[in-house]
Amino acid sequence: MTKPMEQISWQEIEAGGVITEPGNASCYHTGTWRSQKPKYDENACIRCWRCYVMCPDAVISPDLEKNIFVWNYDYCKGCGICAYECPAKAIVMEED
């Protein structure tokens, strides 16, 4: 995993500023931006995928074994799209 910027010396920087580790920005947790948090009600959910499709931060994923959708709160910015777009009103935004 990438070290914080202040710990990287110039000798370690790749030529051309190339970053060799794909997707390493995921070490930065955007969940800290959130003031509201989506709460999921699996009983109301009709398993339509809309929240999964519309989340700009790819926070939501299906857990096929448990037959529910799960939220990765490390990254959820609390935008409220999933709750607003859910056709079954299975998501509500709560103070975090």
Place this chain on the structure above:
Amino acid sequence: MADTEKKKVIKPIKNFSMEEYISSGHRACQGCAEVLAVRHVLKAIGPDMIMAMATGCMEIISSPYPLTSWNIPWIHVAFENAAAVASGVESGLKALRRKGRIPNKDVTIVAMGGDGGTTDIGFQALSGMIERGHKVIYVCVDNEAYMNTGIQRSSSTPIGATTTTSPTGKLEPEGKSTWKKDMVAIAAAHGIPYTATACPTFFTDLQKKIQKAKEVNGPSYIHILSVCPTGWRVPPNKAIEYGQLAVDTGVFPLYEVENGAWKLNRKPKELKPVSDYFKGQGRYRHLDERFTQQIQDKVTERWNKLVELCSEKPEK
């Protein structure tokens, strides 16, 4: 109880990849539908792609050195030359393949820029790319202003919208006073094999269009309306809804031009009034009834023209 539980089993989602090619941890604002558009585009193409991206929000939010959100080979280029760099990548790979230096594998080359990077400063690079016939998908993520630098007007900013450089005032009370540049028509005028508009709200349509572009033997241009809650001054949770309204009012119709044949992809029975779309958007807050009606008339006129174009059968 058991019965109803059974009905609600998660079924696989059709034609929508489960892979994420832009990872969480990117710094886009809450509710950014531009990064949602990027997420959708990448899913439609798949892992074998190389992208050249112009400076703009999507570059800034995804690559604060030494971090990257990209899970694909991606290069950040200047504001004006995404199309030129993508042309070079395509030609370079061709040459390397010819010399047997790399495996003969299909790799999709993508160029991406914002509306500023595409309709203004990257315009000539894009025109050149299309004219030379490079097999590149050019995607414009259009949030209708220069958002990355703090909401300045572009030639893709719609009439009536305020930005910091098209404010409402005594001389131009309407905000931006000129019509949005019609990029798809311009791409079509080059005789491009495939060009289309899209919006992540209509995600199935977007997936199909990108996949079509991928199969085209030559350049393609996809223009994606990307709601920007920060710049449009709308609540972040309504980013998807405003995409729906833009399409259903005829302000941003969904259509494609394939080898000269125009086709409407969504034809509402009756267009909603443009005021439905303007309502709640801070950038249109100053519009009075007279301006709104003027814009409505022009939207209706343009819509009718588009419908006509789309019903013409091209000569075989």
